[in-house]
Amino acid sequence: MTRVLTNIRWLATCPADGADDLGLIVNAALAWHEERICWVGPAAELPADYACWERVDAGGRSVIPGLIDCHTHLAFGGWRPEEFAARCRGATYGEIAALGGGIASTVNATRAASEDELYERSLGFLREMMALGVTAVECKSGYGLTVEEELKQLRVYQRLAATLRVSIRSTFLGAHAVPPEFRNDREGYVRLVCEEMIPRVAELGPHFCDAFVEEGAFTPSEARTVFRAARDHGMPLTLHADQLSDTGGAILAAEVGAISAAHLEYASDAGLAAMAKAGTIAILLPFAALTTHVPPLDARRCLRAGIRVAVATNFNPGSAPCYHLPFALWLACCVHRLTPAQALRAATANAAQAIGMSDRLGSLQAGKQADFVLLDVESVDHWLYHVRPNAAQAVYIRGERDHDRP
Numbered sequence: 001m002t003r004v005l006t007n008i009r010w011l012a013t014c015p016a017d018g019a020d021d022l023g024l025i026v027n028a029a030l031a032w033h034e035e036r037i038c039w040v041g042p043a044a045e046l047p048a049d050y051a052c053w054e055r056v057d058a059g060g061r062s063v064i065p066g067l068i069d070c071h072t073h074l075a076f077g078g079w080r081p082e083e084f085a086a087r088c089r090g091a092t093y094g095e096i097a098a099l100g101g102g103i104a105s106t107v108n109a110t111r112a113a114s115e116d117e118l119y120e121r122s123l124g125f126l127r128e129m130m131a132l133g134v135t136a137v138e139c140k141s142g143y144g145l146t147v148e149e150e151l152k153q154l155r156v157y158q159r160l161a162a163t164l165r166v167s168i169r170s171t172f173l174g175a176h177a178v179p180p181e182f183r184n185d186r187e188g189y190v191r192l193v194c195e196e197m198i199p200r201v202a203e204l205g206p207h208f209c210d211a212f213v214e215e216g217a218f219t220p221s222e223a224r225t226v227f228r229a230a231r232d233h234g235m236p237l238t239l240h241a242d243q244l245s246d247t248g249g250a251i252l253a254a255e256v257g258a259i260s261a262a263h264l265e266y267a268s269d270a271g272l273a274a275m276a277k278a279g280t281i282a283i284l285l286p287f288a289a290l291t292t293h294v295p296p297l298d299a300r301r302c303l304r305a306g307i308r309v310a311v312a313t314n315f316n317p318g319s320a321p322c323y324h325l326p327f328a329l330w331l332a333c334c335v336h337r338l339t340p341a342q343a344l345r346a347a348t349a350n351a352a353q354a355i356g357m358s359d360r361l362g363s364l365q366a367g368k369q370a371d372f373v374l375l376d377v378e379s380v381d382h383w384l385y386h387v388r389p390n391a392a393q394a395v396y397i398r399g400e401r402d403h404d405r406p
């Protein structure tokens with residue numbers, strides 16, 4: 001099917017190499033064939049070849065690239081509202097984890113859930129995310145922590161990718177926490193991750209490899225061992241870094257050539273400088289900063305250092321029980337001090353780069369995937385200023401309309 005979207009108020013191309021540039025085109029047209037964009041530009045310059053294609057009327061709405069949630073823990077069992085309430089009363093994330101709550105409690109609930117149960121639940125979450133304009137999602141394991149349980153989570157993501165048009169990047173996070181059965185044998189658990197989990201995960205298909213580097217989780221030296229094994233299996237790297245304290249996570253991210261590093265609330269200037277030099281992208285996670293009551297990272301420190309910034313929901317039952325990416329972008333403006341234009345790039349072009357998919361996602365340019373969202377908004381500033389339950393009027397994924405609102 002070949003089609004042309006016309007009557008577009010403005011369109012933000014968000015060029016992949018555009019620094020702060022939104023690539024705004026007023027009175028735009030967008031032509032696509034099957035899954036791919038063929039042409040984008042001012043409607044008045046639409047080439048004659050495309051003018052006879054089937055027209056789709058945008059109704060004067062504005063168009064942005066499909067949003068990319070580049071950091072989530074989508075498949076999990078149970079919830080942890082009592083921990084949220086305890087943190088509101090003053091308990092810390094670390095104290096709750098030390099008492100057997102936190103990640104360990106979700107590991108129990110996830111192990112108790114069948115693969116089908118996890119699949120059905122994640123499918124429901126994903127459908128609601130797509131209705132908000134999300135067209136690609138990064139999904140982590142890390143709540144199984146045995147070979148079979150980690151594979152169970154990763155198979156759920158494969159099944160979701162086969163069912164929905166949304167693009168999924170799955171990430172192996174065996175080094176999320178040391179499971180209770182290995183409490184007295186950390187070395188043994190790291191060996192299990194490296195020697196048994198990583199080879200089996202690599203057989204399942206391409207995956208990123210992540211590690212939670214933090215006091216109470218994994219040391220930089222343990223993470224280095226895991227990353228070495230992952231690299232030997234061709235897995236690109238990302239990490240949870242400097243979330244609750246400065247553990248040298250940002251420096252490690254640069255050292256191992258991680259494509260991205262998330263959280264970074266406690267990252268040192270030296271860590272950020274190292275990330276800038278290595279080209280590592282910073283992923284800001286405003287829900288987690290707020291629900292764990294840590295001072296949110298001032299994104300201007302990253303931007304001044306020359307680091308590209310992405311924003312994600314970090315959807316998980318502990319630190320970020322919310323999958324509303326536009327709301328996370330609004331918070332990124334309020335607490336991380338991005339401008340609305342920077343926030344839009346952070347969830348499109350930069351997010352695509354953070355998950356290694358910028359060859360086909362994140363920008364509205366010829367050759368890229370036809371993933372776009374029709375918004376009923378006057379401007380990008382207005383979109384992230386007057387925050388609404390859902391400003392997305394229609395969502396196109398791989399060239400097909402996926403969601404309509406009356």
Ligand code: NIG
Pocket residue numbers: 073102103106212240243288314316317318319320
């Ligand atoms: O990114 N920090 C580690 N992982 C998640 C939290 C996971 C959980 O609490 O279940 C995060 O915030």
